[in-house]
Amino acid sequence: MESIIFHSVLPNVFAAEPKVCSEVWLKDIELRRGEICLVEAESGTGKSTMCSYLTGFRHDYSGKILFDRQDINSYTHAKWAQIRCRHISLLFQELRLFPELTAMENVEIKNRLTGFLSRKRIEEMFDLLGIGEKRDVRTGKMSFGQQQRVAMIRALAQPFDFILLDEPVSHLDDKNSQTMATLIAEEASRQGAGIISTSIGRHMPLPYNRVLKL
Amino acid sequence: MIWRLLRQHISVVQLVGFALANLIGTLIILLAMQFYLDLAPAFTTDDGILGNDYLIVSKTFTTIEGASRTDNSGFDAKEIQDLARQDFCRELGSFTASNYEVSCSLGIDGMPAFGTEMFFESVPDAFVDTHTEQWRWTEQSDVVPIILPRTYLALYNFGFAQSRQLPKMNEGLITMIELNLTLAGNGLRERMKGRVVAFSNRLNTILVPQSFMTWSNDRYAPGVSSEPTRLIVKVGNPTDAAIPAYTESHGYEIQDNKLAASRTTFMLKVIAAIIIMVGTLISLLSFYILMLSIYLLVQKNTYKLQNLLLIGYSTRSVSLPYQLLTIFINATVMILSIAVICFARDCYMDILWQLFPDMPQGSMLYTMLLAMLLFLLVSAVNIVAIRRKIELIQH
Numbered sequence: 001m002e003s004i005i006f007h008s009v010l011p012n013v014f015a016a017e018p019k020v021c022s023e024v025w026l027k028d029i030e031l032r033r034g035e036i037c038l039v040e041a042e043s044g045t046g047k048s049t050m051c052s053y054l055t056g057f058r059h060d061y062s063g064k065i066l067f068d069r070q071d072i073n074s075y076t077h078a079k080w081a082q083i084r085c086r087h088i089s090l091l092f093q094e095l096r097l098f099p100e101l102t103a104m105e106n107v108e109i110k111n112r113l114t115g116f117l118s119r120k121r122i123e124e125m126f127d128l129l130g131i132g133e134k135r136d137v138r139t140g141k142m143s144f145g146q147q148q149r150v151a152m153i154r155a156l157a158q159p160f161d162f163i164l165l166d167e168p169v170s171h172l173d174d175k176n177s178q179t180m181a182t183l184i185a186e187e188a189s190r191q192g193a194g195i196i197s198t199s200i201g202r203h204m205p206l207p208y209n210r211v212l213k214l
Numbered sequence: 215m216i217w218r219l220l221r222q223h224i225s226v227v228q229l230v231g232f233a234l235a236n237l238i239g240t241l242i243i244l245l246a247m248q249f250y251l252d253l254a255p256a257f258t259t260d261d262g263i264l265g266n267d268y269l270i271v272s273k274t275f276t277t278i279e280g281a282s283r284t285d286n287s288g289f290d291a292k293e294i295q296d297l298a299r300q301d302f303c304r305e306l307g308s309f310t311a312s313n314y315e316v317s318c319s320l321g322i323d324g325m326p327a328f329g330t331e332m333f334f335e336s337v338p339d340a341f342v343d344t345h346t347e348q349w350r351w352t353e354q355s356d357v358v359p360i361i362l363p364r365t366y367l368a369l370y371n372f373g374f375a376q377s378r379q380l381p382k383m384n385e386g387l388i389t390m391i392e393l394n395l396t397l398a399g400n401g402l403r404e405r406m407k408g409r410v411v412a413f414s415n416r417l418n419t420i421l422v423p424q425s426f427m428t429w430s431n432d433r434y435a436p437g438v439s440s441e442p443t444r445l446i447v448k449v450g451n452p453t454d455a456a457i458p459a460y461t462e463s464h465g466y467e468i469q470d471n472k473l474a475a476s477r478t479t480f481m482l483k484v485i486a487a488i489i490i491m492v493g494t495l496i497s498l499l500s501f502y503i504l505m506l507s508i509y510l511l512v513q514k515n516t517y518k519l520q521n522l523l524l525i526g527y528s529t530r531s532v533s534l535p536y537q538l539l540t541i542f543i544n545a546t547v548m549i550l551s552i553a554v555i556c557f558a559r560d561c562y563m564d565i566l567w568q569l570f571p572d573m574p575q576g577s578m579l580y581t582m583l584l585a586m587l588l589f590l591l592v593s594a595v596n597i598v599a600i601r602r603k604i605e606l607i608q609h
Contacts, residue, residue: 057524057608077529077605085526096521098219109215110525158526 001067001087001161004031004054009063011049023212024050026063031194033161036185036206039198041214047198048093050214051166054196055090056080085114091155093166093198095147099140103131103150106139111157125153129179145171152180156187163188165197169204181205216522220535223514228507233543235500240551240588242493248555248581250486252566254479255574268341269452270417270469271297271461272444288441293464297445302454307338308442309419310427314399314434318408320391334360335419336427341446348411351426357407358395361421362388364413385413399434418469419444452480501592504543505599508536512603519607529608533601540596548589552582 006029014020023029024039025046031037041047052058053065056075065072067083075083084090097106104122111117117125126132129149131142139147148171155163163184169177181204188195197204198214273287289297289308298306312334319329342349348359364385371382393408414421431438449457461468512519522532559578 055524057520077608080608081523081526081528084524090524092524096524098518098521100219100222101215105215109522112215113526154525 001083002033003066003068004162005029005064005066005069006031007064007066009053009061009065011046012060012062013049014046015062022214024214029212031162031196031210033194034192035210036188036195036208037197037210037212038203038206038208039196039212039214040203041198041200043200045214047200047214048166051090051092051164051198054162054164055084055088086159087161088164089155089158089160089162090164091151091166091168093170095144095151097139097147097151097154099138102136102138103142103146104135106150107154107157110154114158116159117157122153122157125156125183128183129153130176143171145173145176148172149176149180152183156183159191160188160193161191162194162196165195165204167198167200169202170200177202178205216527216532217535219518219522220515220532222518223511224539225507225511228503228510229539229543232500232504232507233547235503236497236544236547236592237550237554239493239495239497239500240547240585241554242496243490243588244493244551244555244581244585245558246486246489246493247584248559248578249562250482251580252559252563252576254482255576269447269449269457270444271447271466272469274465274467288443289445290441294442294445297447297460300456300460302449302451302456302460303447304450305340305448307341307446309444309446310336310424310431310442311440312427312435313431313438313440314397317396317398319394319396332420334422334427334430335444336422336424337446339424341448342421342423348409349423351423353429357392357409358422358426359411360393360408361412361414361417362410363418363420364415365418367413397430397434400436402434452477497588497592501595504540504596508540508596508600509603511536512600512607516607519604523604523608529601529605533597533604536600536604537597540600541593544589544593544596548585552578552585555581555585 006024006027008026008028010020010025014025020026022045039047039050049058053061053072056072059073067087098109101109103126107117107122111122123132123135126135129152131146131149134142134146134150139150142150148168152168155165165184168180172180184195184204185206187193195206197206197208273289294306294308297303315331316333317329317331339349342361349361351358367383367385367388374380375382388410389412391410393410395406395408397404397406457468460466519532523529555578563576
């Protein structure tokens, strides 16, 4: 997948608002593979909503979103499963981990589907992000910051053309934030993929070549 | 791992409740069907010659008419067509009578010991429901197969043989005796062999295969044709009020005992149908319970299911654990119900055999097929419903 196009997209919840000031909503923008884009926004302006649209979880908008010039509203459930597995990876703001599974199992449940990472590489990532000793701990018993890093590894356990990071460093210190940014930048660069990161203030330290105000 | 996530919130009580209710519903349906299949032959195959939905129609004639207008006792083409057009009539066949002389003798050591003049009739083979292989005749056949009314044998045994101190004969003995037939007409007089192959309670005639009748009428009475005096009618519902209304208004009569047996079978069908309907209702309700508990389960696990779908699992793979669960329950119900039916059948068949010793063995094939069909149907609906429900949570 080479590009994501927003064509006069407006979430239905904003339809009643008299004036929408945004560089995304109601605009024609194209996000290209390989670009590193920061979407800055205040709370409640639709960051997570945008991520939900791009992963086919919500469709409550007017206008058109196109993947490679194809309207995503025409996609079937099977097509979306394929997109989520192979083309778009998402680090959810609310993480969406399974609290009853261990950190390693949470990554494996994704990696088993894609077969993308080796067990060794997963362990390396755990160590790199400073949660190596938490591998066999249930995520329900981990801090939000630790869970954020587990969710990060899970998001990397697949091939992708774009990776969406919904407030990825909200609960991380600068050091971990930097480590995570390096890991993602390396992985995206290796795959030639685009990064779309959202932020309400602190943002992941990445060499952004585009900043959009939502 | 997926199963570990999705099995949470499964209510064993609800699923056992469904399985029990489904078992009861399925059992009622299958037992009613099996019981009907086992019992129906006791009424339908009491002489093995005609099926039960056949009526024999003849004209009513009074003594005066019988003496003066004998030529009016046959059905003409117009009357036959009119009867065939009636809604209750599925198929119609005519009795064909022999138009030549027939005499029959029994020989002992080559000497004729017992002789009589007689006649033959035939009906189209499709109406003769006899399973015996002997009911076939071709020009190459040595022996003409014959079906006799059972009353003839009673007449001989209890009337004639009794008064003349002749030996009594049973059915088995008669079917072993070769009859010497003499057929005469068209300037020919030829001898043939005949053999009684079966007895009928219902057909009051001496029946030969249609092929023989066609051949012999052409040979011994060419060009002679006579109107059939009796018709055989296959009806959908023997208790249809239109049948007596039609026959009475046209001055026809229907053989009574035939109708009585038909009614018994029909009532059996009605009762079986009612029981099957009750079973179906219970099955439908149990199916409803299952769907509710699965829906509830999906609802309780919505967040997990959403997460699995969002990390790339397909609807199919996420639905699969629940679909396999219902298939497992449905298969258990099917196997259990077949086992219970086998046991129940063993119990009631002993009683039925005491009541109807001639009843055939029967088989459970159709019931098993129905059980499989129910299993497939319920499982198919379950599979589709679960998938739909899971697709819905993505929006």
